[in-house]
Amino acid sequence: MTTAVHLDPDRLWRHGPGKSAAVAPVRPGPEADSSGGLGLRPALEEDTAPMDAVRAALAELTYPARAAAGSVGDPAAVIGAALRVHRLEPHGEYAFHSSHPSVRAKYPVVVRDRSRGLVFDPWSWRWCADPVGADRHGPRFRLQVRTEHLPRFYGGLRPILGDLEQGVTLRHLATVAGAVGLELVATEGARDGVAFDLVPGSADPAGSADPAGAADPADDAARPGVDAPTWGRILERRSAGRMPRGLPGALLSASRGLRPDESAALAAALGGTVPLPGPPVVGMHTLHRRGDRWHRDDGAPVPAAAMAEVLASHGLPNAPRNGAYLERAEFLAFATADPDAIAAECGTEAVRLALVRAGWLIQGLSYPAAACGRVCRPTRSFDDPAVTSLLGRPRREHVLLAAVIGVSPATGIEVLL
Template sequence: MTETDVRRFAYRQGPGKGLFGGAIEIDDSAPTTAALPPAAARGATGHPLPHGTVALLRAAPYPHGRTETATADRAGHVLLTAFGLQRREPSNRFNDHRVVASVRSKFPVHVFTVSGRGAGYLDLYRHALVDLDLPSSEVPPPLGDLDVVLAARYTDLPTPYGRLRCALGDLETGINIRSLLVAAQLAGVRAQLSLDGDGSAAAARMIRAAGPGRWSAPARVALSGLVAPIGGQALPGTAADPTVFEAPDRLLAAETGHPSLDEAEQVNRHRFAARLPLAAPAPGIPSATAAAAPAGTGWDGVFWNRSAGRVPDRLSGFSGRPVRLPESAVQEFLAWAAVPAPSPELAEIGQRVRLLVALQNVGGRLTGYYEVARDGLRPVREDPAVMNSLQAAFGYPVSPGTDCGLRHASMVWTYAVDVPALLADLGPAAWSLLQLWCGWTAHGLELAAAALGLYARPARSYDEFRVQRLAALPRRTVPVFMTVCGRSRFAEPMLDLRT
């Protein structure tokens, strides 16, 4: 796939989606492979994860508190902090909720581990790192004490998403990378991101050996300063009846051949060709924030509050209500957005992206669009009706089965870039790296929102040309991602799944 092919691929799932396909319609009763562990991760041995992560996080004040734990349990607490189950929402059509956001709560990004003691698979419902039943020749050597390998399985997302599953998989990988680096920083663990093509290809071979499917190019994060978990321990409970996996395995085999995934695989090849050195250790948490969060906020509350929005009565979408936020709130978001992505290549991508935000009822600022600059926010366009206009440009309107609270949002963050220029300057792998950067930045905004009791909804469903005009963007610069933030109008008691 050439640079021109990648440009076409990007266009067909962005500005050209109205020409090359209609609106995506999802039957939520149709099965996916989302809950299916890889074939090699269904055994009865592994490493049980520790309990008490939520207590450790409760004792760590936001934003600069740190968790204190025994060295032997540190790896497990880091994994649960980064990816753990949080809650089940009775009225939500999509459960369960984790620390990270995911399309329809499908969580296509799977978490593998590699150490000198072998390879494992994070199974949150078994509360364990399950041993991967693989020969040692299929397991790449680790870069740190414990490597965390992140890869998205495209068939976990509903088939109608088509080629968009490629971008969504990379976006969620970027979200998971940020979540892992935040967790590592909270535990005092050194974390380094590797996107090198050779290392990614070796990790991809391990993942393919662990189970069939179409996977994104993996990202590896090397963790140092902890003890790798010891596998081989008998896990609680009895082994699953193999017949449980028969139907989803047949679905996986069928969906793996979907034509749209051929394009995704070709895009991945550019990542495998990239020669990117191991990045320096990088933080996920800003060194200074605006201290806008309520006093006494602990990290457990931040992760619990992380939400893409809620609606009642099993509707889809998200509700909202008007609220006035202080100026410190937008400064909190800016601090999280300013944390550079954890590799020179991703940081270079970030330099090419224009990050803008539409504000409504924030401090004393006029309603309208602003652009993030080195010294803060630069006014772009005053528009008292900007949120109503953005709602009209959003991908799904208010209907009897759908709510959309965008008109009441406090902030709409918009990520925009000249895609042809980006690919011409940095090569065809830049499309995939752009998605990682957007995910990295989006999760920072999600945590800032959660600390302030706001929702933060990542979105790719909108009319690019209308948003482009609202944000006063040049013709070649198109919005590639969006994060809507505000106060939810709906709340209800929720089932706590934390340990």
């Protein structure tokens, strides 16, 4: 029997499956429906045409190249094009999605245009009047976490999920902005939301738009007979990978695993510089499958029993009804850190920045995964001891965020029960 206890709010990272916290398990219950808008008054001077122009440019731009600096207009239009909810997955548990992932598709992180006193509503595709008002000092934009958009049954997990989603949102904005010739510059931390500007990037459009800066060897252009994908296709391909018929879990198809060039492309996405203040305190570790064998990022084979323990530790047992098809995954990534050591040395604000960094790093896998025709699902539900033991990491480290990558069935497929 699990007993619920009060935890120090500065130690909330211990909440959740596999986090060694003596708390009652999360039990899904009624949740507020945050879809349909923020409930704010649209700014009358705004329309969707500038966002549409950005999306049209992305539809013509070959992945992973970037456009020349200054080829787009107001950075606000780029933000709107990146974040607006536009994809429908009618067979899944949550139907409406943007082109980046979010817990239960709630999108609790919004962007404020501080100079104009506006906030972007991804549901209505409008910049709306911000109740906070304008503030023309410092960076133009700031992320704001609205934890009330997440279901109440998450409890103390909500601020953790919010900081992880700050990192996911920031990486997505940086990547889309990079594709159209802008560079994201973050100058402040996570406590009041990461503040940033979008400025003209390199005048030379050669190279990758992703902030990691690595070319993608798994680009479809390298495959005979396959047209090179555009950024528009890459952003549209990202599937939530959820089970149909409202069932929980991830839906993956059986496969023979990744080719070496595909594994290399995913690993390359985890490199580069994270544009956030503070030391790089988050470690990244990967596992990839070829055939029936799993390997570490150094190529060493993983013992089958240890791998089975990690896969079985992911919240739910592997079964068709709950969709935990992790044995079909092809690539796993784990962002790990020692939150207690970070807090002792740098304070709890540094722990929050570590969560933002983890979200940034994991989101970077989404784009090369889509280029490889895979689905990328962020998750926190792996058991820490099982993962750290397999990776040879100290037990005091926690998995801040992980990603599961594999082949997703065709859109709309139904599971035979």
